[in-house]
Amino acid sequence: SQTIHQWPATLVQPVGSPLSLECTVEGTSNPNLYWYRQAAGRGLQLLFYSVGIGQISSEVPQNLSASRPQDRQFILSSKKLLLSDSGFYLCAWNVDRINEKLFFGSGTQLSVL
Amino acid sequence: GEDVEQSLFLSVREGDSSVINCTYTDSSSTYLYWYKQEPGAGLQLLTYIFSNMDMKQDQRLTVLLNKKDKHLSLRIADTQTGDSAIYFCAETLYNNNDMRFGAGTRLTVKP
Numbered sequence: 001s002q003t004i005h006q007w008p009a010t011l012v013q014p015v016g017s018p019l020s021l022e023c024t025v026e027g028t029s030n031p032n033l034y035w036y037r038q039a040a041g042r043g044l045q046l047l048f049y050s051v052g053i054g055q056i057s058s059e060v061p062q063n064l065s066a067s068r069p070q071d072r073q074f075i076l077s078s079k080k081l082l083l084s085d086s087g088f089y090l091c092a093w094n095v096d097r098i099n100e101k102l103f104f105g106s107g108t109q110l111s112v113l
Numbered sequence: 114g115e116d117v118e119q120s121l122f123l124s125v126r127e128g129d130s131s132v133i134n135c136t137y138t139d140s141s142s143t144y145l146y147w148y149k150q151e152p153g154a155g156l157q158l159l160t161y162i163f164s165n166m167d168m169k170q171d172q173r174l175t176v177l178l179n180k181k182d183k184h185l186s187l188r189i190a191d192t193q194t195g196d197s198a199i200y201f202c203a204e205t206l207y208n209n210n211d212m213r214f215g216a217g218t219r220l221t222v223k224p
Contacts, residue, residue, distance in 0.1 A: 006155070043117070043201065044156075044214040059211070090155055100205075101146060102212055104155035 002027035006091045006105030013112055019064075019078040021108050023091030026072065031093040033074040034102065035066055038088040050074060086112045117215035119202050124221045131189040133218045135202030138183060142204040145178060147187045150199045150217065159187070159200075189220075197222045 006023045013019060025031050032051050036044040046059045048066035056066050063082050067075045074091060091105040117137045125131045137145070143164050148156040162169045162176045162185075169176045175188040189196055199217040206213075 009153075043216040046211055049211075092156075101144075101158050101161055102156075103158070104148075106155045107153070109153065 002093075002103065004091060004093055004103060004105045006108060008108060009106065010109045011111070013081050013110065015083055015112055016080045019076070019081050019085070019110070021076040021089055021091075021110075023074045023076075023105055024072055025093045028072070028093070028095065030071060031095060033068065034092040035064075035074065035076045036090040036092060038090060038107075044090065048076070081112045083112050086110055116213050117202055117204055119200075119215040119218045121216060122219050122221070124223060125192050127192060127194055127222055127224050129192055131187075131192045131196065131220055131222075133187045133189075133200050133202075133220065135185040135187075135215055136183055137185065137202070137204050137213075139204070139206055140180075140183065141206050142183075144205045145176075145185050146201075146203040146205075146212070147174075147176065148201040148203060148214075150201065152198075156201060192220075192222050194222045194224060196220060 003026045034049045035047040037047055038044050048056055048058055050056050050068045053068055053071055064078050089108045092102040094100045094102050119135045144161055146161040147159045149159050150156045160171050160174050160176055162178050167178050173190045177186045185202055199219050201217045202215040203212050
């Protein structure tokens with residue numbers, strides 16, 4: 001069966017520090033991978049998606065970047081965190097880009113102080 | 114504003130039915146979803162409905178879709194304290210790669 005792992009679960013970082021969040025999927029090949037951010041009291045905002053190794057699409061301009069060095073690995077990064085980067089980050093995957101349900105990781109709560 | 118709208122809070126008593134409502138604006142929506150998020154956790158898919166259906170039932174969950182009014186609802190029968198969570202409505206559009214989410218409805222179940 002397919003599983004998705006996301007870590008760390010919580011992270012507290014000072015402003016200006018770098019960030020690296022990792023997500024891996026097991027049990028499937030060539031998944032579509034996604035990074036979402038959930039701000040308090042708001043819906044999910046799609047940040048990045050990837051349909052294959054090295055292929056990254058960005059939905060919104062921001063202080064973050066994403067990379068996909070391996071088929072089932074998706075990394076969310078920042079060189080210098082801002083206060084506004086605080087939030088709950090969710091990794092997700094599916095097989096078919098169009099009209100297929102997403103499966104989510106357990107999330108990372110990021111607090112930038 | 115949001116393309117998918119939900120009320121932010123709902124409070125019910127244990128054993129009652131809960132109805133969580135959602136409206137969407139794009140008539141080309143193809144699939145509509147309900148996700149559940151427990152505190153500090155990721156989203157769990159509860160159920161989904163294809164846009165050519167008007168109802169889907171799965172145990173205690175009933176999804177109703179009114180495509181004319183672009184209204185989706187999730188009814189939870191015999192609501193339990195374990196149903197307390199945030200419920201997200203989401204849609205995918207025909208020939209569009211993204212899933213759009215509402216802001217989520219926080220359901221509180223009181224004993």
